[in-house]
Amino acid sequence: MAGKRDSESGPPRPTSFDIARRAGVSQPTVSRALRGDPTISPITRRRVEFIARELGYKVDKNASNLRGQHSQTIAILFFEDQRFNASLINPFFLSMLGSIAGACAKRGYDLIISCQHLSNNWRVDYEDSRRADGIILLGYDDFLTYSAELERLVDEGTHFVHYGAALERHPGLSVGCDDYAGGYQATKHLISLGRRSIAFLGSASDHYPEFFARYRGYCDALRDASLPLQPELQADSVSALPDGEKATRAILASGKNFDAIFAASDLIAIAALGVLRDHGLNVPKDVSVVGFDDIPHASMVTPPLTTIRQDTQLAGEVLVETLLKLMRGEAAEATVLPCQLVIRGSCGGASA
Amino acid sequence: MAGKRDSESGPPRPTSFDIARRAGVSQPTVSRALRGDPTISPITRRRVEFIARELGYKVDKNASNLRGQHSQTIAILFFEDQRFNASLINPFFLSMLGSIAGACAKRGYDLIISCQHLSNNWRVDYEDSRRADGIILLGYDDFLTYSAELERLVDEGTHFVHYGAALERHPGLSVGCDDYAGGYQATKHLISLGRRSIAFLGSASDHYPEFFARYRGYCDALRDASLPLQPELQADSVSALPDGEKATRAILASGKNFDAIFAASDLIAIAALGVLRDHGLNVPKDVSVVGFDDIPHASMVTPPLTTIRQDTQLAGEVLVETLLKLMRGEAAEATVLPCQLVIRGSCGGASA
DNA sequence: ACTTTTCCTGAAAGCGCTCTGACAACAAAG
DNA sequence: CTTTGTTGTCAGAGCGCTTTCAGGAAAAGT
Numbered sequence: 175m176a177g178k179r180d181s182e183s184g185p186p187r188p189t190s191f192d193i194a195r196r197a198g199v200s201q202p203t204v205s206r207a208l209r210g211d212p213t214i215s216p217i218t219r220r221r222v223e224f225i226a227r228e229l230g231y232k233v234d235k236n237a238s239n240l241r242g243q244h245s246q247t248i249a250i251l252f253f254e255d256q257r258f259n260a261s262l263i264n265p266f267f268l269s270m271l272g273s274i275a276g277a278c279a280k281r282g283y284d285l286i287i288s289c290q291h292l293s294n295n296w297r298v299d300y301e302d303s304r305r306a307d308g309i310i311l312l313g314y315d316d317f318l319t320y321s322a323e324l325e326r327l328v329d330e331g332t333h334f335v336h337y338g339a340a341l342e343r344h345p346g347l348s349v350g351c352d353d354y355a356g357g358y359q360a361t362k363h364l365i366s367l368g369r370r371s372i373a374f375l376g377s378a379s380d381h382y383p384e385f386f387a388r389y390r391g392y393c394d395a396l397r398d399a400s401l402p403l404q405p406e407l408q409a410d411s412v413s414a415l416p417d418g419e420k421a422t423r424a425i426l427a428s429g430k431n432f433d434a435i436f437a438a439s440d441l442i443a444i445a446a447l448g449v450l451r452d453h454g455l456n457v458p459k460d461v462s463v464v465g466f467d468d469i470p471h472a473s474m475v476t477p478p479l480t481t482i483r484q485d486t487q488l489a490g491e492v493l494v495e496t497l498l499k500l501m502r503g504e505a506a507e508a509t510v511l512p513c514q515l516v517i518r519g520s521c522g523g524a525s526a
Numbered sequence: 527m528a529g530k531r532d533s534e535s536g537p538p539r540p541t542s543f544d545i546a547r548r549a550g551v552s553q554p555t556v557s558r559a560l561r562g563d564p565t566i567s568p569i570t571r572r573r574v575e576f577i578a579r580e581l582g583y584k585v586d587k588n589a590s591n592l593r594g595q596h597s598q599t600i601a602i603l604f605f606e607d608q609r610f611n612a613s614l615i616n617p618f619f620l621s622m623l624g625s626i627a628g629a630c631a632k633r634g635y636d637l638i639i640s641c642q643h644l645s646n647n648w649r650v651d652y653e654d655s656r657r658a659d660g661i662i663l664l665g666y667d668d669f670l671t672y673s674a675e676l677e678r679l680v681d682e683g684t685h686f687v688h689y690g691a692a693l694e695r696h697p698g699l700s701v702g703c704d705d706y707a708g709g710y711q712a713t714k715h716l717i718s719l720g721r722r723s724i725a726f727l728g729s730a731s732d733h734y735p736e737f738f739a740r741y742r743g744y745c746d747a748l749r750d751a752s753l754p755l756q757p758e759l760q761a762d763s764v765s766a767l768p769d770g771e772k773a774t775r776a777i778l779a780s781g782k783n784f785d786a787i788f789a790a791s792d793l794i795a796i797a798a799l800g801v802l803r804d805h806g807l808n809v810p811k812d813v814s815v816v817g818f819d820d821i822p823h824a825s826m827v828t829p830p831l832t833t834i835r836q837d838t839q840l841a842g843e844v845l846v847e848t849l850l851k852l853m854r855g856e857a858a859e860a861t862v863l864p865c866q867l868v869i870r871g872s873c874g875g876a877s878a
Numbered sequence: 879a880c881t882t883t884t885c886c887t888g889a890a891a892g893c894g895c896t897c898t899g900a901c902a903a904c905a906a907a908g
Numbered sequence: 909c910t911t912t913g914t915t916g917t918c919a920g921a922g923c924g925c926t927t928t929c930a931g932g933a934a935a936a937g938t
Contacts, residue, residue: 541924
């Protein structure tokens with residue numbers, strides 16, 4: 175008996191040579207027949223296909239990829255501010271994962287994922303090691319932290335697309351939703367509900383491009399309604415629960431009265447909901463709250479959160495389609511996707 | 527000017543030959559040096575490493591994998607009952623994704639993901655085509671639907687691990703939490719709070735092995751407290767919001783009084799929370815609610831959900847470690863992980 | 879001095895596939 | 909009966925790496 179067992183080996187995987195022998199053709203013919211090459215006669219193709227199915231033959235991706243100098247794989251990289259929320263990925267990006275996976279599958283690409291984080295020596299070398307033909311970058315983080323990495327990717331000629339606001343100075347290509355319009359819309363809705371002192375929770379600095387654009391939308395909506403912009407009613411927060419709670423407590427502590435909150439993300443809005451309740455404030459009677467993203471949680475909290483929905487289904491499609499263009503060397507452009515106000519209970523307007 | 531641009535090619539990727547030439551050694555030496563082969567002298571290794579870094583050399587995974595007849599990749603497959611929740615993956619499994627990704631990265635494995643669904647001709651052929659060396663299966667679904675597929679995987683000698691209850695008749699290896707103990711614990715806690723009519727939401731049939739085990743725990747806790755098992759207070763539900771709502775309405779409609787609900791998953795529990803509120807019932811005053819999983823949502827709903835926490839961090843580690851053992855041909859066993867009662871507001875006990 | 883051992887490196891093979899160029903086989907045209 | 913296409917298949921090369929085996933140089937033993 176052999177000392178080391180070879181994991182129930184069974185019959186060795188059939189190769190294209192095995193199929194060729196059985197079909198009485200050469201090995202390259204098998205390869206061509208199976209790939210639908212038109213120079214192979216239908217009769218031959220039929221026979222090869224039949225035998226291949228019979229033997230359970232599957233093309234070896236490693237060999238095929240090595241020969242073809244590609245990987246037929248796209249990598250998705252989650253990066254996020256790691257000061258909070260240890261191993262948790264923002265649910266918003268998670269919900270995009272499904273649609274990206276679908277979009278890849280539809281096009282015959284595999285999807286490999288990584289949750290590496292910028293903090294500790296982030297090295298995007300999937301493409302370097304030919305593990306992926308292109309990369310999708312997902313996350314909210316301080317722009318300064320990752321723009322250098324992006325720059326490097328551009329320099330190295332790596333194919334990648336980033337989801338988020340498309341700044342002019344942003345290295346590489348971005349696909350994102352219309353954050354500005356979303357911010358404007360959310361604020362305008364609050365105003366139309368009679369709210370006059372609207373707080374903004376989320377970074378107002380351009381280190382967080384998405385949040386910044388939403389903030390500008392908020393400012394402009396205020397201005398267009400001739401409402402004053404009150405700096406005391408803005409508090410920084412990244413998209414994480416503990417941070418959102420801190421920000422809410424900050425505006426509460428400011429002593430300034432407010433009757434509405436526009437939060438730059440649902441996670442922040444949900445955090446605000448809890449703090450508000452703890453302070454004996456009723457939502458939406460005392461304070462209207464609107465979030466951003468429409469993560470799955472949004473409809474489950476009490477009251478259900480009014481928010482700006484980003485179409486993750488569409489975003490996923492556009493993201494991989496754009497990346498594919500880039501990979502083929504075709505011209506590709508940054509895309510701004512529309513977003514949509516979803517009215518639920520937290521703003522006091524008509525509930526859907 | 528060339529008609530077709532070749533995507534800003536730049537200098538071609540360096541190969542181990544390029545490094546070899548520059549270092550004045552042979553190509554195999556480069557390969558060995560870079561992999562830390564002890565037969566290479568430190569001086570040579572140092573030189574090779576330096577030049578490799580200088581040229582930005584990265585091992586071509588395709589070539590390496592082809593030669594080594596493996597892929598250094600693990601595939602993760604989400605499958606779930608698709609009657610509800612279209613493109614959404616159960617948040618519980620999503621939260622496991624992060625830990626699995628981490629566990630794979632730590633061991634030098636890539637992770638490829640697929641959200642295919644059993645419904646339409648599910649074929650797991652990652653291993654067949656050598657894209658993955660092993661597979662992790664994640665999801666709640668009718669056991670009957672997928673056990674045949676599992677059977678086939680076993681027959682083909684595919685290496686895989688499934689997360690869920692480990693039934694004796696379950697094909698392949700499972701890692702799961704102690705669903706029975708969790709169900710028992712949850713129910714016992716409810717009883718200790720003085721609740722006497724405890725409903726169970728979730729399938730009581732063995733088509734859903736995890737739910738079934740939780741149900742048995744529930745039954746035994748009832749029995750040990752000499753409480754009657756009331757069939758009217760059990761309603762079927764798979765882990766999805768609409769289904770949970772339907773189940774809650776069903777027990778409400780039964781006319782039977784109840785003062786507590788043990789839901790087989792947090793998603794069901796959250797659905798119950800909403801329906802209960804709509805019926806003017808107060809949680810936890812009128813009805814205590816306990817869920818299962820401790821998904822991120824659980825702590826965000828109102829009131830925060832008391833639940834049984836599954837340790838996703840640990841589960842991820844054990845899952846890949848078990849799979850790795852299988853892949854190496856070592857003996858591996860099904861594992862049952864402990865789970866833990868997390869007391870929050872929804873049960874009326876001491877809040878954490 | 880020569881043989882033996884030890885240490886380090888190189889030549890060559892080959893993983894399974896795809897692609898280029900050549901070549902039979904046959905039909906149509908000169 | 910040769911020439912020119914056309915069609916369907918094949919031989920061969922090679923993608924970049926790892927591995928086995930053999931061999932040269934230095935260190936040690938006789």
